[in-house]
Amino acid sequence: MEIKETKLKFREGMEKRFKVLEYIVIHHTASTRDMTVQEIHQLHLNQGENWKGIGYHFYIDKQGIIWRGRPEEMSGSHALDYNSVSIGICLSGNFEIEKPTDNQLKSLSELLQYLKQKYGNVQVVGHRDLNATACPGKNLYSKLGSVIANSNTPKDEYVKVFMSNNKLSVVLDNGSKFTFPFTNKEELLRKLSIGLKITK
Numbered sequence: 250m251e252i253k254e255t256k257l258k259f260r261e262g263m264e265k266r267f268k269v270l271e272y273i274v275i276h277h278t279a280s281t282r283d284m285t286v287q288e289i290h291q292l293h294l295n296q297g298e299n300w301k302g303i304g305y306h307f308y309i310d311k312q313g314i315i316w317r318g319r320p321e322e323m324s325g326s327h328a329l330d331y332n333s334v335s336i337g338i339c340l341s342g343n344f345e346i347e348k349p350t351d352n353q354l355k356s357l358s359e360l361l362q363y364l365k366q367k368y369g370n371v372q373v374v375g376h377r378d379l380n381a382t383a384c385p386g387k388n389l390y391s392k393l394g395s396v397i398a399n400s401n402t403p404k405d406e407y408v409k410v411f412m413s414n415n416k417l418s419v420v421l422d423n424g425s426k427f428t429f430p431f432t433n434k435e436e437l438l439r440k441l442s443i444g445l446k447i448t449k
């Protein structure tokens with residue numbers, strides 16, 4: 250995973266985010282045009298003196314490139330009442346009417362994995378879970394479950410395998426035991442080559 254650095258210039262007076270991170274909040278631009286991170290930065294600067302620059306910490310364009318927005322240690326400006334305890338990620342698109350690209354979803358999973366490794370198991374939510382808004386749009390919101398699942402670091406699982414006369418036994422981590430009878434070595438190899446069906 251790569252985060253493209255942007256060297257954006259922010260107005261003075263940004264506040265630090267709280268040390269404890271509670272949420273990672275997912276947004277969309279609500280625009281079908283693939284804006285650049287610099288455009289969004291300018292758009293937010295144009296909102297007035299209170300706006301210090303782009304409100305999101307990360308921006309993922311339609312190609313799936315991850316751009317740095319506001320510095321990670323600074324409080325963002327993306328989710329009313331939650332800015333000091335969250336990191337904001339925005340994806341390019343209006344996901345009420347279009348779908349996120351596969352590259353965007355893949356990059357989002359990778360970014361979430363990186364952030365969760367850095368900050369611990371933070372809760373990932375859609376903007377609409379916190380504020381009254383349609384953001385990040387129904388076509389992205391409905392994908393968040395699988396994106397979050399893909400961002401979880403896989404856990405090691407172990408099985409124990411025993412062999413006795415004409416019987417192969419497999420014991421899973423949770424203690425469940427499965428036995429597979431076979432009559433000769435060829436049959437065992439054939440069974441192993443097609444895979445052992447184990448139901449937890």
Ligand SMILES: [Zn+2]
Pocket residue numbers: 275276277327376382384385
């Ligand atoms: Zn939003």
